[in-house]
Amino acid sequence: MTARLADIAAQAGVSEATVSRVLNGKPGVAAATRQSVLAALDVLGYERPVRLRQRSAGLVGLITPELDNPIFPALAQVIGQALTRQGYTPVLATQTPGGSTEDELTEMLVERGVSGIIFVSGLHADTTADMTRYDQLRGQGVPYVLLNGFSPKVQAPFVSPDDRAAMQLAVTHLASLGHTRIGLAVGPKRFVPVLRKIEGFLLGMQARLGLTPEQCEELVQHSLYTLEGGQAAATALIERGCTAVVCASDMMALGAIRAARQRGLHVPRDVSVVGFDDSPLIAFTDPPLTTIRQPVQAMGQAAVRALLEEVGGTPAPHSEFVFMPELVVRGSTASGPQGQRSPERPSSPRRTDGAEDQTDG
Numbered sequence: 001m002t003a004r005l006a007d008i009a010a011q012a013g014v015s016e017a018t019v020s021r022v023l024n025g026k027p028g029v030a031a032a033t034r035q036s037v038l039a040a041l042d043v044l045g046y047e048r049p050v051r052l053r054q055r056s057a058g059l060v061g062l063i064t065p066e067l068d069n070p071i072f073p074a075l076a077q078v079i080g081q082a083l084t085r086q087g088y089t090p091v092l093a094t095q096t097p098g099g100s101t102e103d104e105l106t107e108m109l110v111e112r113g114v115s116g117i118i119f120v121s122g123l124h125a126d127t128t129a130d131m132t133r134y135d136q137l138r139g140q141g142v143p144y145v146l147l148n149g150f151s152p153k154v155q156a157p158f159v160s161p162d163d164r165a166a167m168q169l170a171v172t173h174l175a176s177l178g179h180t181r182i183g184l185a186v187g188p189k190r191f192v193p194v195l196r197k198i199e200g201f202l203l204g205m206q207a208r209l210g211l212t213p214e215q216c217e218e219l220v221q222h223s224l225y226t227l228e229g230g231q232a233a234a235t236a237l238i239e240r241g242c243t244a245v246v247c248a249s250d251m252m253a254l255g256a257i258r259a260a261r262q263r264g265l266h267v268p269r270d271v272s273v274v275g276f277d278d279s280p281l282i283a284f285t286d287p288p289l290t291t292i293r294q295p296v297q298a299m300g301q302a303a304v305r306a307l308l309e310e311v312g313g314t315p316a317p318h319s320e321f322v323f324m325p326e327l328v329v330r331g332s333t334a335s336g337p338q339g340q341r342s343p344e345r346p347s348s349p350r351r352t353d354g355a356e357d358q359t360d361g
Contacts, residue, residue: 004046011040023049060307061109061117063093063102069225069251070279071294075120075147078300086308088115103133116143116307121193124158125149128190143310145303149192150320157306157316159299161325163193164200166292169327170246170274171204173290178336179244179272180209183237184220185230185256186248194222197248223252230255231262234273238263243271243336250275250282253289257332268334278328287331295323 005016012019014033021029022037029037041048060083064072080090091114093105100108102122109117117137123129124146131153137144138155150158167184174182184201186194198220205211205219221236223229230252234245238259247253253275260271267273267287275282278293302323306316 007044008037008040008046011044012036025049058087058089059091059109059112059114060088061091061093061106061114062120063095063105063109063117063122064120065095065122066097067094069249069277070281071249071277071296072120074280074296075300078297079118079304082301082304086304088308106133106137110137110140110142114142115311116145118303118307119144119146121148122146124151124154125192126190127151127192127195143307145307145310145316147299147303151192155318157303157310157318158320159303159306160193160320160322161294161299162322163196164203166276166325167197167200167246168204168207169325170292171201171208173327173329174244174246174272174274174333174336175204175208177244177272177333180336181240181242182209182219182244182246183234183240183242184246184248185233185237185252186220186222187225187229189222194248201246225249225252227251227255227258231259234259235263238265238271244274244333245271246274246276248276250277250279250289250291252276253291253332254285257285257287268332272333272336274333283330285332290330290333291328293326293328295325298323 005019008019009016014037018029018033019037022034038048062076062079064076067073076090076092080092083090091109091112093100093109095102095105102119106117124131124134125148131151134144134154134156145157145159146154147159148161150160171182182205184198186197188194201220202213202216205216218240219237219242221233223233225248230247230249232255233252234247234256237245245256247256253273256273257267260267260273265271273289275289275291276294278291282289282291302321306321309316
């Protein structure tokens with residue numbers, strides 16, 4: 001060790017004590033001197049300690065929960081394109097059941113010297129998760145941005161769709177069609193987007209139908225963000241007399257349509273269904289799905305801008321950038337059992353045949 005310190009010190013033209021301070025990450029060394037020591041390490045063929053390795057200017061990690069739900073590939077595509085235009089290379093890391101965890105993927109990306117990480121629907125969205133993992137990442141000097149889910153405990157920029165407004169759009173649309181028994185199919189209650197969707201649903205039901213939170217309680221069904229989860233939730237809601245079901249994802253909405261058909265009901269004549277995301281190809285389902293379009297393009301680009309500002313040395317504020325979703329009306333919603341339409345509000349959504357609605361998300 002002493003011989004190595006002496007070699008490095010001689011190469012860099014500094015004292016062995018200075019080399020030791022640099023290798024141990026101690027303060028009190030001028031930036032130019034620190035660079036001379038690191039250059040000496042490289043010239044002599046010594047491997048830099050992990051904490052001293054220069055981060056690649058070209059790599060940015062993107063961690064998603066899975067790729068089965070089409071919204072995640074859509075987000076990955078937008079983020080990847082935005083990073084590529086700025087000269088960076090995205091590294092996609094996907095969690096799979098029984099596979100790598102978010103922490104393991106994060107560690108892998110950090111070891112590869114990424115310039116920053118974008119987390120999509122990660123543990124930051126889980127109100128029961130330990131948020132100190134993000135503090136530790138910040139301590140390692142790795143900038144990051146978080147999509148879909150906000151925590152006041154994490155000092156970082158967040159990017160989210162307005163889940164509350166989304167549910168109010170859906171309820172307003174269905175109430176205007178004459179539905180008075182509207183159900184909500186959502187994921188597990190511990191997730192921030194779920195809690196926000198429930199809040200928006202309750203606000204919409206109160207404003208449009210005069211229902212209290214207590215009256216709405218049996219109209220909310222928790223399940224999984226899958227086709228099977230949507231089917232199970234919708235089955236329960238239909239059994240409780242719901243003539244319309246708002247779902248927290250398009251995959252859940254497809255399950256809701258299946259649930260209605262298995263009971264011999266027609267969509268939308270007997271049961272109306274609203275999805276969430278406006279995933280690619282969802283306009284071409286049978287029937288074409290009325291859904292809340294998540295502003296994927298704007299959200300993905302905002303996440304990249306916020307991250308690259310941090311990478312460039314301008315810390316983004318600890319705040320949440322919230323993007324307004326859009327109701328896209330197609331063929332899975334129709335008049336309720338009363339057969340009467342109340343007037344739509346001035347912000348009436350446009351009805352489309354779906355072909356021109358193909359977007360990145």
